[in-house]
Amino acid sequence: MVDEKINNENQETDNVSSFGYATFFSTITKGFFLGIGTYMMFEISKVDTYISVIIGALTSIITIAILYFIKRHSESKDIIDLNKSLFGNVIGTILNIILCIALLVLIILILQNITQFVKILYMPDTQINYIRILFLIPIAYAANKSIGIIGRISQIVFFVNFVMLFISLIGLIPKINMDNLLPVLKDGVNPTLRSGFIYFILYSFPLLLLTIIPNYKIKSSKHSKLKVVIIFLYVTFVMFTRIIMSILVLGQEVIDVYRFPEYMVLKMSTLFGIIERMEDTLAMQYHSDVLMFCIFAMYFIMTFIRKKIKNQKAIKTIPYVISIFIFIVLNILFKESMVAYEFTEKYIISIIIVGIFAPMIITLIGTIARALKTKMLNLKSAI
Amino acid sequence: MKTKIFILIVAMFLFNGLANSRELNDLAILSSMGIELDEDGNYLITVQILNTKKPDSSSGNSSSGGSGTSNVTVFKSNSSTIHGALRDIVLQSSKKIYIAHMELLLVSEEVAKTDMFDILDFFIRDNENSNNFILAVTKDTTPKEVLEILTPLETNPTQSIKNTIKATYKNKGTTIDNILTENIQIMLKPGMNMVAASVGIDGEVKKEEGSDNINSSASSAKVIAKELAYFDKKSLMGYLTEEEGLYYNLGLDDLKSGMLNMGTKEDGYVVEILNAKSSSTPRVENDKYIIDFNFDLSCAITEISREKKIETFDEEVIIQKEIEERIKNGFESFANKCKNEYESDLIGFGNIYYKRLNKEYEKLMAKYGDDYLKHIDINTNVKVKLVNEGSVMSIW
Numbered sequence: 001m002v003d004e005k006i007n008n009e010n011q012e013t014d015n016v017s018s019f020g021y022a023t024f025f026s027t028i029t030k031g032f033f034l035g036i037g038t039y040m041m042f043e044i045s046k047v048d049t050y051i052s053v054i055i056g057a058l059t060s061i062i063t064i065a066i067l068y069f070i071k072r073h074s075e076s077k078d079i080i081d082l083n084k085s086l087f088g089n090v091i092g093t094i095l096n097i098i099l100c101i102a103l104l105v106l107i108i109l110i111l112q113n114i115t116q117f118v119k120i121l122y123m124p125d126t127q128i129n130y131i132r133i134l135f136l137i138p139i140a141y142a143a144n145k146s147i148g149i150i151g152r153i154s155q156i157v158f159f160v161n162f163v164m165l166f167i168s169l170i171g172l173i174p175k176i177n178m179d180n181l182l183p184v185l186k187d188g189v190n191p192t193l194r195s196g197f198i199y200f201i202l203y204s205f206p207l208l209l210l211t212i213i214p215n216y217k218i219k220s221s222k223h224s225k226l227k228v229v230i231i232f233l234y235v236t237f238v239m240f241t242r243i244i245m246s247i248l249v250l251g252q253e254v255i256d257v258y259r260f261p262e263y264m265v266l267k268m269s270t271l272f273g274i275i276e277r278m279e280d281t282l283a284m285q286y287h288s289d290v291l292m293f294c295i296f297a298m299y300f301i302m303t304f305i306r307k308k309i310k311n312q313k314a315i316k317t318i319p320y321v322i323s324i325f326i327f328i329v330l331n332i333l334f335k336e337s338m339v340a341y342e343f344t345e346k347y348i349i350s351i352i353i354v355g356i357f358a359p360m361i362i363t364l365i366g367t368i369a370r371a372l373k374t375k376m377l378n379l380k381s382a383i
Numbered sequence: 384m385k386t387k388i389f390i391l392i393v394a395m396f397l398f399n400g401l402a403n404s405r406e407l408n409d410l411a412i413l414s415s416m417g418i419e420l421d422e423d424g425n426y427l428i429t430v431q432i433l434n435t436k437k438p439d440s441s442s443g444n445s446s447s448g449g450s451g452t453s454n455v456t457v458f459k460s461n462s463s464t465i466h467g468a469l470r471d472i473v474l475q476s477s478k479k480i481y482i483a484h485m486e487l488l489l490v491s492e493e494v495a496k497t498d499m500f501d502i503l504d505f506f507i508r509d510n511e512n513s514n515n516f517i518l519a520v521t522k523d524t525t526p527k528e529v530l531e532i533l534t535p536l537e538t539n540p541t542q543s544i545k546n547t548i549k550a551t552y553k554n555k556g557t558t559i560d561n562i563l564t565e566n567i568q569i570m571l572k573p574g575m576n577m578v579a580a581s582v583g584i585d586g587e588v589k590k591e592e593g594s595d596n597i598n599s600s601a602s603s604a605k606v607i608a609k610e611l612a613y614f615d616k617k618s619l620m621g622y623l624t625e626e627e628g629l630y631y632n633l634g635l636d637d638l639k640s641g642m643l644n645m646g647t648k649e650d651g652y653v654v655e656i657l658n659a660k661s662s663s664t665p666r667v668e669n670d671k672y673i674i675d676f677n678f679d680l681s682c683a684i685t686e687i688s689r690e691k692k693i694e695t696f697d698e699e700v701i702i703q704k705e706i707e708e709r710i711k712n713g714f715e716s717f718a719n720k721c722k723n724e725y726e727s728d729l730i731g732f733g734n735i736y737y738k739r740l741n742k743e744y745e746k747l748m749a750k751y752g753d754d755y756l757k758h759i760d761i762n763t764n765v766k767v768k769l770v771n772e773g774s775v776m777s778i779w
Contacts, residue, residue: 121510137394182738253571254564257507267514268564276515277483 014217020151021218022227023158024210024296026235031293032106032202034286035113035260036344038243042261045195047252048185050244052192056199057236063204064232066364070211073367079211080304083359086366095359100304102355103209103297108326108333109348111135112340114290115330117260122280132327138291140319143298147213150299157288158231164285165238171269171278172245180251201349203239205356206293211363212300262286298322408435411478414455415516415541417526418465418502419491426494427461428468429527430480431541454538457531465505485513487541488563489526489582495612495619499570499577506563515562517545519580520612520619529582532604544606548580551608556641556656557628558608574733574744574755576616578623578631581609615727623717623729630717633678633710634730636661642685645705650690654706657681657770665736667743672759674735676714680767682706699769707765718761732759 041049074082079099084092115131123131142153185192218224246255246265255261263286266279298319305318334340417429434456458475462468469480494502506512521529533540552560558580561569569577586604611628613620623631632638641656658681665674684693684702693699721729728734733755736744747755 124510134394137390141390179738183741186741250564251568251572254568256571257567264514 014146014148015219016147016151016213016217017155017219018221018224019227020148020155021210021213022224022231023151023154025207025228025231026238027154027157027161027289027292028206028209028296029203029235029293030239030289031110031206032348033239033242034262034289035117036110036348037198037202038246038262039259040198040345041195041243042246042252042255044198045191046186047181047183047247048192049195050181050240050247051185052195052199053236053240053243055192055196056203057232057239059196059200060204060207060232063200063207064228066360067207067210070360070364070367071215073371074211074215076215078214078303079363080307081214082211082367083363086363086370095362096304098355098359100301102351103300104322104326105351105355106348107139107294107297108329109340109344109351110290110293111326112330112334113344114287116337116340117263117286121260121263121283129327129331132330135291135294136323136327139294139298140323142295143302143319144316147217147299150295153295154292157292161238161285161288164282165241167271167278168266168269168282169241169245171271171275172249172265174270175268176245176248177251178248180248198349199239201352201357203235205352206296208356208360209296209300211360212303405479405481409478410481411472411476413480413482413485414539415487415489415530415544416469416482416485417489417491417521417530418494419521419525419527420493421461423461425461425463426465426468427459427527428465428472429457429459429489429530430469430472431530432456432458432476432480433539455533455540459527465502466509482509482512485516486545488516488518489521489529490518490579491521491525492619495520495579495614497618499614499617499619503563503567507567514564517548517560517562517580518566519544519548519582522581522583522609522612522622524584528584529606532584532606540606544582547606547608548582552580552632553639555625555629556632556638557625558611559632559637569731570614570617572731572734572737574728574735574737575731576727576729577614578611578729579614581612581622582606583609613725613727613729620725620727626713627717627720630710630714631729633659633661633714634663634676634718643706643709645702645709646688646691649688651688652684652691652693652702653686655683655685657683663735665740665743667740672736672743672747673762674732674759675762675764678710678714678763678765680706680710680765681770682767683770703767703769706767706769710767711763711765714763714765715761722756722759726756728756732756732761 038049041052045052070079070082075085077085080096083095086092087095111132114135115128118131119126119128142150221227242262246261249265249268250261254264258264263279263283266282267277269278269282270276271278301322302315302319306315309315309318334343411432412435413430414433415431419427419429421427432455434454458472460468460471460475462471469482472480488506490499490502503518506514506516529544530540548558549560551558559578560580566577566579569575583606584604585607609622610625611623611631613623626643629638629641629643632641636659638656638659638661641659643654643656645652645654660679662677663674664677665672667673687693691702693702718730718732721727733744733747736747736759747758751758
């Protein structure tokens with residue numbers, strides 16, 4: 001009786017609700033913007049960066065289409081099994097390894113960024129390794145859990161971030177100066193398009209990671225697709241708001257001075273003229289974005305390893321082993337903060353394109369090819 | 384289960400935000416700072432720290448004046464850098480300076496004439512610093528003398544100075560209350576130069592003043608808000624007049640309230656500006672760069688001499704025209720002074736072109752470079768509405 005109950009509970013937590021799945025579109029996609037994406041976008045398109053968000057969001061629909069196409073033709077397999085079934089064991093495994101290595105590198109880079117953010121702005125006297133461990137422990141712990149639990153974490157993070165955003169907006173609206181939006185498109189459309197491309201890359205690639213959740217693990221409901229559409233629009237609104245508020249309140253001149261302008265703008269937020277200095281609390285939304293991405297990326301890697309290793313006890317220690325590896329790499333490679341920062345700025349787009357987009361496009365081509373083949377066969381048999 | 388407990392215990396020790404924790408008792412909360420130069424050319428920092436020591440209640444008088452203890456303590460320190468001087472204060476103070484609640488930064492004229500970017504770099508770079516402080520230049524005095532004066536109306540002298548600046552800005556319109564972020568924005572804007580509030584001392588500063596300043600109702604020294612200080616890109620150049628300060632705020636659509644003394648003592652009257660709206664439109668005509676300023680003001684007559692009449696509609700129109708003429712001439716004269724005498728683009732004529740006609744701005748800069756200001760003309764259009772002549776209908 002008790003075993004049955006535990007089994008039922010395990011089955012439930014192994015499935016993610018449709019709302020939980022939809023919240024992934026928000027919670028795992030914003031991690032690379034703080035200090036990396038927004039900084040690069042502001043550098044290129046200056047005052048017109050808010051236009052890039054719209055351009056980037058519109059082009060992200062392509063990624064969502066790719067995601068849905070792959071899922072539709074995945075025969076209820078996750079991306080790991082799908083690659084193997086499409087391309088055979090060897091090439092499939094190579095593709096999966098490329099994905100996992102790219103994700104590992106991205107986790108390292110994003111962790112370095114967030115620990116620098118926390119060290120500079122929150123805890124300058126604290127050893128950076130303590131901060132790294134502080135982030136790695138919940139990531140490793142949560143990545144060990146089932147997708148259902150990660151989905152629930154995502155839902156909580158989604159609601160907390162919504163409240164933080166709402167409070168930030170109310171506090172910043174009195175400080176808006178519309179003149180700061182001028183001049184519009186001073187350097188033409190090119191910088192805006194380049195900046196939009198960066199947004200597209202950084203926002204879209206986590207969406208492709210959702211292929212790790214096979215269809216049977218997603219509880220379908222009446223309005224599943226509608227939930228995804230609403231949350232996608234919400235995320236676009238969030239990113240648009242973060243960027244346009246930075247411009248309207250701080251102005252381009254002040255944004256150019258700071259590395260984390262979306263944090264600096266929160267310093268100007270006051271509630272009813274009484275409650276000030278809320279920036280540290282309101283910036284928790286940025287920490288949770290990073291944590292969610294790392295948890296999901298680690299879950300992706302764990303899923304691949306689970307299919308290779310049968311020993312259950314060993315599987316449970318893998319996230320901790322990976323965390324220790326990340327910790328060591330951060331200490332060896334990124335002793336100086338500027339090294340990490342320059343590396344990230346230079347190579348992150350290339351890493352994402354080569355490590356995530358390229359394998360996914362190959363999977364997409366394989367999926368299209370198989371779908372066409374199946375259609376042809378059906379036509380032949382019908383004839 | 385055991386693993387979870389182990390992880391929890393490890394995490395508890397590793398939650399080392401405690402390494403960064405500081406007790407309130409260990410902090411010297413800084414409310415204002417003054418920067419000037421000493422004889423060796425080093426920075427002399429004067430800081431006003433809030434005194435958290437409990438007042439002695441046995442004297443039966445809990446006010447700061449009566450017991451002889453002040454609510455603030457002043458420390459001075461010098462070093463070749465600002466942060467160095469601040470850190471050296473720990474040699475005198477039992478607590479480390481905590482700068483996050485700083486509300487006022489006073490800068491001497493000498494220091495303001497050097498590179499303001501260098502001065503402000505420390506305040507922008509360190510995250511713990513407040514971004515909400517007002518920057519003011521000390522006119523004809525030093526920050527040290529200003530910060531050593533205790534004030535009768537407020538227990539925290541910094542609050543008194545800050546509120547004086549804010550009250551002058553809101554009620555007279557002859558100064559500004561920009562915080563650091565706003566100052567940096569103006570400093571970095573293309574085609575615009577910064578202004579800053581200034582403060583001075585009215586009266587005689589006695590050496591051993593102690594609590595004398597707050598014990599007497601007619602204290603010998605008071606800190607007063609003075610005229611706006613204007614800068615070129617980074618250094619202090621001089622001061623505007625009071626009326627020019629009003630036109631500065633008017634030009635930037637930032638005038639909350641103001642007052643104009645019209646006419647002579649015999650036939651004069653006083654106009655209070657209740658509400659002001661400004662707009663500016665740049666244009667280029669026959670290779671001439673012109674900015675059209677439109678001012679819409681609501682005014683009230685608050686005082687009038689016996690020689691002046693305002694009993695009929697025609698008389699009201701005459702007065703309206705006089706006020707419009709005065710504001711138009713005053714603003715144009717201020718603009719011309721900015722071009723020719725001050726040589727500093729205070730209202731931001733260049734910035735208006737930069738934002739609204741960017742291509743023309745580039746042509747302007749390519750043609751004239753840093754001398755662009757002299758080649759921009761202004762055209763002023765003033766509309767005054769007299770909403771209130773007071774409750775007196777005829778000469779009494």
